[in-house]
Amino acid sequence: MITPPGSTIGIVGGGQLGRMLARAASHMGYKTHIYTPEKDSPASHVATKTTVGAYQDTAELRAFGQSVDIVTFEFENIPAETLEMLDYLVSVRPKPGVLFTTRHRLREKEFITAQGIKTAPFAAVHNETELHAAVKKLGVPCVLKTTELGYDGKGQVVIREASEAVKAWAQLGKTECVLEGFISFSAEASVIVARSTTGEMRCYPLVENQHRDHILHRTIAPAPFIDTYQEQAVHIAKTLAEALDVVGLLAVELFVTPDGLIVNELAPRPHNSGHWTIEGSPTSQFEQHIRAICGWALGDTRARSQCEMINLLGDEWQQWEHYAKQPQAHVHLYGKTESRPGRKMGHVTIVKG
Ligand SMILES: Nc1ncnc2c1ncn2[C@@H]1O[C@H](COP(=O)(O)OP(=O)(O)O)[C@@H](O)[C@H]1O
Ligand SMILES: [Mg+2]
Structure with missing residues (x-):
């Protein structure tokens, strides 16, 4: 293999x-x-x-x-x-069937719950009758999301009053949606697991993700709350990677709540919250993905030190000069010529001590 x-x-x-x-x-x-x-x-x-x-x-x-x-x-x-x-x-690699599940929010949530793992409570919305029933079942606030093509907060609307539901659905083009109960989380986190052609699996440490306008702004690796939640995160990631038969990386986005971790969404690929591994771990997530799909032994996933990854969105890419003067900062620019608000133009990883 x-x-x-x-x-x-x-x-x-x-x-x-x-x-x-x-x-x-x-x-x-x-x-x-x-x-x-x-x-x-x-x-x-x-x-x-x-x-x-x-x-x-x-x-x-x-x-x-x-x-x-x-x-x-x-x-x-x-x-x-x-x-x-x-x-x-x-x-x-991974097989196209993995994407069939993870690219569709409804199939994804049904799959996760079938593995005995918790997601936000959810209901399918194909028409107004289902929309009203879903809002009644889940209560407000709740979040309406298109089942497909959403990213960086696009394709979703928060419903604060039941009377706003029809307008929210119209805003999303009245397409197939999933309604989710609103999770009042104490933090957002993610864990990335690699699974190779041989079935070997390795997880990176749990990280904390801070968003601005629904776009990842900063990742703190490892997360300050890692000691409480790493074991549960590893269990969730390995269970899902195995059940999906992923070969490559699987990133799991999580909500941290007093009752434990809740899965938000999955991505069977390298993830923005794993960029810190380039300097912060002996094996970067990108190398690990190549190792996994090419059948190599998987690499060491430890955090070498505490890291902070900051996305450079839109015109923020111009801050590269400021970061370049800091010895602990590693500047990455993606070579995009056109800067648009919220567009991921680069990132900086600060390796602490
Ligand atoms: N059910 C929910 N409860 C509370 N906040 C949510 C919920 N769903 C999404 N969010 C917020 O919106 C962000 C983006 O949603 P997500 O489903 O991850 O879509 P995207 O594909 O845009 O990343 C999340 O990181 C979180 O901050
Ligand atoms: Mg997300």
Whole structure:
């Protein structure tokens, strides 16, 4: 099951996660080939090769699939048919079925609860009757989310009064949604587990995530509350990774509550809250993902020291000069030419002591 160094790893998606995956793969002796619809993508700057093509372009996809030894992906919203077609030609890791579950908030929550793991209480919304029934069942405040395509707080609305429900659903385009009970958490956290082709699993330490406008602003690694919750976090992450049969990384976003951890959502890929591992752990999450999908032994996941990761969103990327003067700060910029409010342009990891 080992994909030997020297092979070419195909990466679907050309963002910063693909860029950092390609860098890790390169230092491990692999070539990389990016498939993305975006011209001049962050990943294309560092990959061995890039194909710019649409996810529906079967001819381009076939040529890509035939030219690589293994395929992985760096984001969730790839059409299911694209990965299924690639999986027919070459081994896709993790398997497309993993994305089928995790990209759809309703399927995801049903899957998690079926493993005996807690999520926010939820109900499906396909029409107004279901919407009213769901609000009645879960009470206010509650959060209405589209089942698909949401990220960084997009595709969700908080409902504070039952009378706002119809307007909230209209705001989301009256598409299939999931209504969630509002969790009054004391903090948000995440844990990343890696699972290799052999079934070996390793977890990184639990980290605390602080959001601004629903976008990750800062990660504190390890989390200040790690001693209380690490064991439960590891249990949750390993149970879900095994049940999903993930090969690669699985990031688990969590709410910390007085009754323990509640799962918010899953991502079967490197995660923004794991960027601290590049400098803060013996094995970065990107190297670990490549190790897992290529069948290597997994690397050490300890935290070498206390770290803080700060996202540089929109024009904040210009702060690079300020951070560059600090000896403990490691500046990462993603090579994006256009800065938009909230766009992830780079990050800084401060390694403390
Ligand atoms: N059920 C909930 N209760 C309380 N806060 C929530 C709930 N769902 C989401 N949030 C808040 O919104 C943020 C983004 O929601 P999330 O479901 O993680 O979507 P995204 O895909 O945009 O990250 C969460 O990190 C959390 O701060
Ligand atoms: Mg989230």
